[in-house]
Amino acid sequence: MGRPIHTRGLVLRRTDWSESSQIVTIDTRDHGIIDLLAKGSRRVARRSSSFAEPLDLGGWYDLVYRPRSADLHLAVEARLIEGFPHLRDNLAAWLEACFALDLIRAAFTGGDPHPELLRSTLSYLKLLGVGRGRLALRNRFALELLHRSGVWGGWELCATCQRPLVPGEVYWHVTAALLCGDCRSGSDRSLPEPLRRTFLELTAVAWGNLPSLAIPEATLVAAWNRVREALLHHLERAPRSLRYLRVGDTSATSAPLG
Ligand SMILES: [Zn+2]
Known part of the structure; x- marks a missing residue:
């Protein structure tokens, strides 16, 4: 030993x-x-x-x-x-926390430390207690997880040719890679500019400011639908806790930006 x-x-x-x-x-x-x-x-x-x-x-x-x-x-x-005692007497917050823990377990293996993501996870667990902005927090956490596990490379450059993306001509590949008009394939949907700006904002602000961001619920739901799709694509098995998450205000599920 x-x-x-x-x-x-x-x-x-x-x-x-x-x-x-x-x-x-x-x-x-x-x-x-x-x-x-x-x-x-x-x-x-x-x-x-x-x-x-x-x-x-x-x-x-x-x-x-x-x-x-x-x-x-x-x-x-x-x-x-x-x-994190505040998580344990609040079911919605606790389910979010369990999902985050499951995601880490699904995305990483042993011998692969990722201290930055761990720090972010601690911020996330703490901020789930604020009671506001949970969907913004969840989006940010999942995007960081995709980034730290080597999947998502950022919002500024085409993932294939590395040229700067031109607003309005940005395409979303199912893996969460952004592509320019030249590199996209037929199945890659466009990423509307307001949604790309939302992603930029979600990943650029300090963790502590996420709960007070003024992003419309429908936009956050649209963002989550994309991120969720990328997670499902990358993870061998979707965490069971995914199905217990609320996707936000039910009136907003038919998001116009989807
Ligand atoms: Zn390109």
Whole structure:
């Protein structure tokens, strides 16, 4: 067994493994996604325990673990830094959070750390508690995930020929790649300029400003429909939590910009 490793990580999934132990999937800052066996984490009454409480889904922890040759490493210590309690008594916010955790698990593999996305995820989980702008936040999170997993390359250049895109002549490939009029194929739909501007805005502002952006609900729904399509295209399996998400105000589902 290797030397203990100190890092921080977000719990993406947890399973009770025995009366006293858990198996947790954690997105760590330094080593990407890992699986840990936390022996004794469910037996919290003991003073000798290295775990103050069972590890919780969506919790952000200070961690010590021992790597083992198999894929399941051994958790030595876990200290909760941020538990995002506001998510746990609000069903809509909690479902959004679970979807984000599932997306990370579906988009990344072990040994592939992505600290920037992890930082964004923490901002996202925090801001879900604001109660406003959830669709703007979800769009931003999913776009960043596509970007960090090497899919989406930006809003300014054609993904194929790398020439600057000309407003009004921008086409959306199902993979979330933007193409110019010369590089598009017949199945690539145009991306209306207001929608491209919305994407630009969603990805350019600081996380903290997202909840107060004045973007019409219908536009956010249209943006989400495109992003969702790209996620479904890229992920081998769509997270089950996707089906529990609200797509916004039901009166806005027939979005004019779709
Ligand atoms: Zn092009």
